[in-house]
Amino acid sequence: MAQRREELPSQSLRRAGQEADLGALTPAEEEAEQIAKTRISSPGRDAWRRFRKNWAAMAALVTVLIAFFVAIFAPFLHTTNTATMDFLSLNQAPSGAHWFGTDNIGRDLYSRDLYGLRPPLLISFIGTSITVVLGTLIGLVAGYFGGMVDNILARVTDVMFAFPGFILALILASFYGSAFNFMGGAGQALILVIVFAIVGWPGLMRFVRSLSLSMREQQFVEAARTVGSSHWKIISRHLLPNMWGLILVQASFAIVGFIYTEAILSLFGLGVKEPNPDLGKLLIDGTAEMGFNDAAWVFPSLFLTILILAFTFLGDGIRDAVDPRSRG
């Protein structure tokens, strides 16, 4: 972000030059500009360059983008209504009419698997976003200001952190799940989002807090303080730009955890309710048909595994790109 500020004057100057019709740049000037452009490097740009060279990470990124694309555009990609039951074709193997076969009440599994991508992606994505905002905000405030503020916030976080997150998710989903039975299944998704946000932030808060604790003592922050920058400016201009890469790594691992937990809650019957399709639910229902309708559990298992692998490799890739020294 600091970099962008430095670029601005030159850009405005150039624009001014063009408006004043000073003519095209000479080859020498153009070359100089080219060099200046290539030499401009920011932590973000360097990280992106390293990330692009890592084929596993790029493959993971593409997979994640495809998954989001499929989930968003499911209404244009599906073949049959997900709730339509065809009693003449129960538990069918994959065929031209039903690409992934049908389930035990004759619903098209291709369409259900497509729509089934939505709950895990949506819930984990929103849950992670809230986790990141809460965790970063509280962690920054606690770590940067220290003293009494830090003491109170850190103790509250300790209690939340000691609480086994999965159990908290389990009891919240089971006690409050039934109360959120509205908007055709969106209510259940909402309770899971809230649950994940509550479960997720303490871990990230501790991470951000320790980062800002160590960064607060470094010279560039001291320099910023010496020239009279406000707290807000130091946090937003100096601390955050140096942290967001590492926070992004934590976020992608949080998404993995949330996708995993969402599937497990579905397994215990606490996730998104019927007739809404959900990959975890499809997987569990499919295992009941194991042995004679394998397409019913193979495809959801495959999709869930690919999702989890993709986000894991994405997180690893971002970490290697942001912090090359940590590479094993």
Place this chain on the structure above:
Amino acid sequence: MTNMAAFAVRRFLAMVIVLYLIATLVFLIAHAAPVNPVYQALDQKYTPRAAAQLRHEFGLDQPLWRQYSNYIGGLLHGDLGKSESRSTLGESVSGMLKRGVPVTLKLGFMALMLALVVGLPVGLISAIKQNSIIDHGTQGLMIFVYAVPTFVLAPLAQLVIGAQLKWLPVTGWGDPGVLGYKEMIMPVCIYAAGLAGYFSKSFRSFLLEVLNQDYIRTARAKGLQERVVLYTHAIKNTLLPLASIVGPVVAYLITGAFITETLFSIPGVGNFTVESTVNSDYPVIEATVVLLAAFVVVVNFLTDIFYALVDPRVRL
């Protein structure tokens, strides 16, 4: 040593406060919930009279603060109350826990041991042979078993090894005789798979980090055998970071077993915790959650103490 004692006391007090707050939080979550446990317990036999009687029996007709003090007092005395759900109505929670906890701990510790026995040597070999085919092959496999979720791996194993090849029983736990051990193999291996991948991945990177240090170069430069460098210089220095990842794994050993227990119908804590959440069985949920949280908090406390003993800087 005095500041060690002060550190231990300070951490112990913090632990007690955290435990108390967790117990309170669980109580509040359970009692603010918009579900009626009495209604669920009676189900078909619901009459206002029976409900009132059950309410009285479980003390649910008392004011909330009274229920709270009963609950905290019970916890302090080790009295965890009685089950309120239909299938186990009136059974004491401590009895249920006494049956479930050993099963879960056995599963967890066997899986942990297996994961350490497999994961650490694999991590060691791939660190020594860094960037060789062996390294890439084993690490690829380890990342795979680490990332493939249990709920995918378990049904697959049950289908192939259990139902089709008939080598091992599909579900169950602890029947007497040879079958008992056979039943344990699959769940323990499945539970250990993810942990083994995690350990080997982490141990490899710890070891590589240490092997890049100056003192390793010094040890090699003065002509020590590679074996001595590796075992006395390198591995010793990976023990502390290793403890920092094994500690939390131990703390979450019971919670981590939930999925394995459910998929293999193992009668452990996870199994009846899940059942009690579905049945809104307050006393069982309160007791198990407090117990599991206590386990996590106590193991974290012990890890901290261990750290402080090994690394004096932590005590400050």
